[in-house]
Amino acid sequence: MQEIKRWDYNGEGIDEQAMPAAPWDAVTHWVDAARTHAQGDADRPDPDAIEVATVDPTGHPQVRTVLMRYLTPEGPGFYTNLSSHKGRDLRHDPRVAATLTWPTLFRAVRFVGTAHELSRETVADYFQARPWGSRISAWASHQSQPVAGRAQLEAAVAAYERRWPDTGAPDDVPVPDFWGGYLIRCDEVELWAGRRSRLHDRLVYVRTGNGDLSDAADWRIERRQP
Template structure:
């Protein structure tokens, strides 16, 4: 085993006086900071990559990284095949955790809550904005199911391309009824900021009311030990 290269997490940290009264403005700011950093330095690829952890009915956890393609007052969101591993897990157990992580910036955000399906209208709007190949791929891939070969997948893609040729329109491929979005209705949002000697800052918004991520009356903040 190669020697471990150790890094000192010399980040800016995070203090209570830097926090807004609700989590959404800081989530949006940190995401935009990551996008800006990627544009300037190129060391934060896929700044909206989010790890999503689910658990099946037996309690077995599963985690994977997807793209956060939605962020609003109701929570962060992602899209998937409802029959995928994550989709089946969420049908059996809607409790979910997710994390955005930006190592070069010594920052991370952790979300804990319950996943709810987005409306078909919202899913359709996003689906229509995807590239043609991604829309065809949503039909061709039986996500998380066993596959005989790569050729099988490519044959399925070709068949759907013949069925729905690329016309340059957002409507040339219909929305699959087994595909759509989830939004995480958060009960907890943690902001992690790396500090030297592993003495990191962890400031956590905890839900105290029924409001959304922008509601200043729905949250309290606690600091946790690193």
């Protein structure tokens, strides 16, 4: 059997007495700290990488890593091809879970809730802020569908590049009707902090009302065993 490499988690932990009453300030503080920690270090993973879990129409769980490109008091979110595997899953069942994980900080944030499509205005604003090449790729890729090979993808990219050359304008590539985004409206937000001997801290914000992540009256905090 392969030897198991072990290490201890030397995180700072969480003191619930110092936690805000609603999850918004806690989440953004940790996200900002992760982004600062990652700056200038090519060996650190993207701090906005988020694992998104869905359930497909057959009942099988599916998980993939995307980038969190939306974060407001409404909740976290991401953009994608709406016809992708995840898009089809969410049309069938909008329940979703997602996790931000920062191993070198011994921290993670887990979101549990339901996915809601972002407005077309929000989607267009983000799409037009993407690099030209990323906008072209959104058209060229039939996300999650089989492809004969890399050459087929590159040929599709070349065709769209000829159709919509880079003019430096944010609208030189139109927003595809099939491209959009999802907001996760959270019912739970968990902050996990690694501690020594696996006695980790898990503080969970549980929704008690209809407010957003910043509404203190609509959340309660509970500690869960590691």
